[in-house]
Amino acid sequence: MTDLHDLCKFTKRPLTEEYVDNLKYYLKNGIPSTYTVEEAYNFENGKEDEETTSNTTPLHLICRHIPEDCTEEEIAIASKMVEILLEYGAGWCLVDSDENTPGCILIKRNLKKLPIYTQIVQAGVRAELLLRKVEEIEFVDEEDYLHDVEVNGEEVPELVEESSEVVEKSVEEPQPVEESVEESVEKPVEQPVEAIDPYANDPATNQETYLKTKLEYKDGALVTKENKDGVMMEWESELMRMGSDSLFKGVPEDAEEKKEDDMVVLNIGFGMGIIDTMIQNKKPTKHYICEAHPDVLAKLKRDGWYEKPNVVILEGRWQEQLTKLLSDGNVFFNGIYYDTYSEHYSDMLDLFDFVVGLLKPHGVFSFFNGLGADRQVVYEVYKELVEMDLNNYGLDCKFTEYEVPKETMQAPNNPQPESVWDDIKRSYWSCPVYYHPEARFMEY
Structure with a gap:
């Protein structure tokens, strides 16, 4: 357990700006907002190489320990802390050892009306929108688009603009070719679909599989x-x-x-x-x-x-x-x-x-x-x-x-x-x- 984790357990009342200042101090000095209690335990016990099976983050601790009788001023302090953690990349949907997200903990404690619950939901919305944008990005394949040119006597890679001819070729269907015996010997074994996509044969997640399922x-x-x-x-x-x-x-x-x-x-x-x-x-x-x-x-x-x-x-x-x-x-x-x-x-x-x-x-x-x-x-x-x-x-x-x-x-x-x-x-x-x-x- 680190000082950061202890801070998020709210052992001292009332909650004041000191909590916010200390949280900023820890995060600015390199402690990740997602640093878990389990990781801290492994570090303290010389088990850094062991994988953790749960993620009790500072955000989980705030949701688990925020007092039910908080004043409006204390609620505002907790809200600032959650805002800072989210700005530093805290995971809104990570699950702890009880399979609870931070939001789930608040629900189980009947604290869903607190502003920090709304903050967590909004973080989830932002994360989904960001992920959607990332999936839209088309990344340039370096091998396809770079070639060597000579500049001042040295070879350097240059980005080749994609011509209409290249685009047309990319959508053409491959032409059949006669395969020699030698070529067939060297052909790699095709991977089964489920090795590429573990959900390919799951009717609950794959529509094509579902339509073939009795x-x-x-x-x-x-x-x-x-x-x-x-x-x-x-x-x-x-x-x-x-x-x-x-x-x-x-x-x-x-x-x-x-x-x-x-x-x-x-x-x-x-x-x-x-x-x-x-x-x-x-x-x-x-x-x-x-x-x-x-x-x-x-x-x-x-x-x-x-x-x-x-x-x-x-x-x-x-x-x-x-x-x-x-x-x-x-x-x-x-x-x-x-x-x-x-x-x-x-x-x-x-x-x-x-x-x-x-x-x-x-x-x-x-x-x-x-x-x-x-x-x-x-x-x-x-x-x-x-x-x-x-x-x-x-x-x-x-x-x-x-x-x-x-x-x-x-x-x-x-x-x-x-x-x-x-x-x-x-x-x-x-x-x-x-x-x-x-x-x-x-x-x-």
Whole structure:
């Protein structure tokens, strides 16, 4: 334990500017803001070479030890300390020996209302936006773009400007060539896909794998047959009702326009058909359903959805199906709902392009909001990100809070009968509150 760690345990009251000054002193003199208690212990005991399995950082200690009876002045001091730590690179989502992030500790202590919790969430938002920008950067391959030229009698590398010819070559498909016996002997053994990407065969994280994975409808749930991963479950019914109600709010305000407006809705991802059944009960003019998984499409056929006169089934991934609708330019929706499996937030960002092109001016966009829902602080980071990203598309997103059933809070494989995760290998929800989203075009 270092003096920095002791400082963040708040052993002396009241908390004054002295705490802030001491923190600045330690950080400016080279102690990392992410220096952990475990690393300090290993150093003190001559075990520097041993890897630590947990990360109890100064930020964890502040969240764990900030007094519950802090005065406003003391809260301001703690807030300054958190701000400084974050400026020096403290990790907002690192987990300690109990698998808790700093934000998780505050939640468990019922201190979520403190400003330092909001600071941690905002740090998560900034980190996500920064990561997104970094991923957009294209790095120059030194071997491809440097060649030697002579300057003042010495060879130096010069950056070669990429010509249109180079660009064209880069996108050409390789031409087939005859391979000699000698060349075939020297060919390296191809690495299996999973060696390159460990998630390639995980249906929960890889859409291509998921679409090839057998599913089954069992005990009020849709699960992957082999892994028993939960794809959709009956406990979501109230969330689906909220989603269905939102879609039917996408009507004109003017009474005459409202009478003339056909109610056309789109649901992306049929799953168990919970929301689609609710939509049908409201008798829309047209009800589009986009679904890609063959086992789910088979259920749609078995249950007679193809025969319903107001239903249009779009077979395939939404990326291809919505491209066709957008190209045709003949269909626009009062409501669009999105609830797929094994897709990521980057996919949702791509979807927003289609939403603004297919949604009527008075329409509503909603989705199953499970982004980061395995940890509450991460869930709230994504709530902020969604609102921010939709704003960039000219959509104003409002959230309604809903307290989820208590049985969803049990751990996976919990033997207690009230747990919805019994016999489910991987749960996809662990937050006490659901943030239901409704997005509409902004009024200017």
